[in-house]
Amino acid sequence: MPFLARLRWLEVVCVGISLLLFSEALLGRVFATPENPEGGAFLRFLWLPIYGFGAVAILARWRDFAAIVIRSPALVALSCLAVASMFWSVDPGTSLRRGIAILFTTVFGFYVASTLTWKQMLRVLGIVWIILAVGNFIAGAAFPGFGRMHEIHVGAWNGLWFEKNALGGYLARASFLFAFLLMVDKGNRRWWGFGLFLSVLLVLLSTSKTSLLGMMLGFGIIFCYLWMQRGRIVTISTLWLIVGLTGAGYLVLTVAPEAVVALIGRDLSLTGRTDIWEVLLQLISERPLLGYGYGAFWGEQNGPAYQVWLATEWLVPTAHNGILEVVLALGWIGGGLMIIDFLMNLYRSASTVSSRPTSLFAFGTMALFALFSVSESVFLLQNNLTWVTYVAVAAKLSLDARNRVRARAEQKERTRTARRPAMV
Template sequence: MPASLTVSQGSAASQGKDPLLRFALICEIAVAFACLVLFTEGLLPRLFASEENPESGFLRLLWLPVYGLVGMGALWKLPQMFRAALRMPFLLFILLLACASVAWSINPEVTERRAVAIVATTLAGFYLAVRYDWRTLLRLLGAVWIFLAFISLGAGLAAPGFGIMDEVHVGAWRGLWWEKNAMGGHMARAAFLCAFLFLMDKPWRMVWGGGVLLCAALVILSTSKTALLGLMLGFGVLAGAAWMRRGPVTTISSIWLGVILVGAFATVMVVEPGLVFQLLGRDATLTGRTDIWAVLIDAIGQRPLFGYGYAAFWGAESQPAYMVRLATEWLVPTAHNGWLETALSIGLVGLAGFAICYLVMLWRSVLLAFRSWNGVFACGVALQFLLFSLSESIALQQNAIVWVTFVAVAVKVAIPQRAASREPKREQVSAVRGERLARMAARPAIVRIR
């Protein structure tokens, strides 16, 4: 197992010998687990809200203690959070722009409320990155997704009216979410995470292997073509990384092969896109998405620089949203594209900031991948994020685990590896010294008689 996926033995030993500290850590992990389950937006919106209005008064109140816990964690780890933030200037820029957009928003009340939510959501990602090492963070996320996968499986088997769609896309599994694409996307990302842990985390290999099979099965049951493509992409990243580590010649040739394949795919998309969509089982409009995008590009052109205000465009009384729905002849809920959604919220200026933030994160992930398998995982997260952002509004989304995970991984790869490992080493040295002192104190005194 790579050293980056292990914790210091001294730290683990010291925690294990202090029952109070161990209990506190268990409670902390349990709270983090519960908060991450809420960030998945599964089950509770189905019970206490509607698909047309996913927010309700109860859910807003439910998020308040989560934001409070995130704020407490941020204050606790303030120095580490500040140092990490300095390495994420473009992420801070788009956050500040989202908050400042209250000044020009078409719905200032909604923008103000959701700006607080996106700041708290982003801080949650920062906290996870600076608080936990790679192994603990990925184990925590893996446990969350296996838990939700089991509940989704149970919902489909025990309550098919709840867990399986019966109107549009009849027979497609949706689990705890509103529609099949949401569950399929989550399970595709979860299967990639479990597959990575299956390779790296030997003590829990059986658990992660079962998670891979369960999550992959739910992807297939969702019938989501994008989710299936995301699943294949995640597995392909792991297989490609394993192949490239056979030697420098293999690495260079694989990189060139990847460049050729990407170029060929781009060429086919430009010359004959219908062929690709036909292979995916879709028409050239991506089930009507391109019609929405064409209208939204015109809407962006009306307020190009700073947009309509963060999360304000799709309000029930929004005149621009009404015009989009009138032109497309259906109640469009989102842009179905993370990049267009960002441009609607904070304009092309914000979109440029997010694009740079993404490219920096991807570049850092690639550099780390040459030294550590953690970088391979980060590359997979970045590529899956890009894929799903082309058809789903997952970028800069409040109260969403996809954004929490993206921020956490982006911060992780931004933190220098030496700095990240310095604290565990200090804990290990302190623990070793403590054990030596304890052994010395336990030894009987030797009195020499002269």
């Protein structure tokens, strides 16, 4: 194997290992606690080589990096705002440390997008999730004292993470990835089929209702895409059917919301989450523009989180809502930037899904983020595979947008050249 090819192979392997570490599987269980998921000095220093690797490697692809930055202004501003929040944070030291972490986590997502093609990125993610799925199954099957819950949700599998919803959420998103790869990567269907089987099994064993709903949403998106490939009439009919079902669903939610949430084993409080949100909205109103500082709200025992714990009578660890978590940290300015970036990526993927199959994966990723953000904090998480995946997909959509602009410019130039009168 030539030296450059060997070096390239080593780079891809390093990306895969880094993504495995970003999953926080097992590492958090060994070196951290649910109360302090950031862990001690070991976990903090563990990320430094990964940050350095991504930052140095991206210099070799600075043109792609610049294109991503230019076409993802809200995402870049959001990450920089997290670092700047140290100046108004209730805990400046924590906001600085975690702000730098989220900035470099975002940069690593940019690096993944700039160094790997869509096919390479999806395959690497697929391999990572097969490894994680096997590891979680072994943890739950062979070591039930470690891989299953015992105090609450007795018997539910949590695998290599602290909580069943983490296992269910991760594997629900992985199941969509495997289903997509099963559709487009025909040469490796046996592996992706195996990954799909394991991920579905683990979602069921986690007993997480939201994760089950997310998995069904992912499969539904792929089914609709395949169905709409049958022709224009089918496509239009399907779109009208989706609009009709959406309207009917909204009507049912308005008239009889209790019946709908009961179908998924919930109540109107979403297992107490609305009580948390009510208190959080009051606290947000006290610092609406810039929030309490990135990663600082849930820190100190005598900090603002104490009011939430006092009102809800339990140690709430997060906002259990993606946007509210961002607003707590960075105010409505940060929340607005997050919404803008999400909507931009949703539009970029939806508007090109008929011409680029990879846009289907991007659209499904955004849809799953929207679903899980209702009840979980999934946005702007430092050292987290979920956020790296979001950033990498957003960055890929940015590069696709740049390439489309270039293609149109080249086409115009060819047309202009063809229309010029020939020299006699």
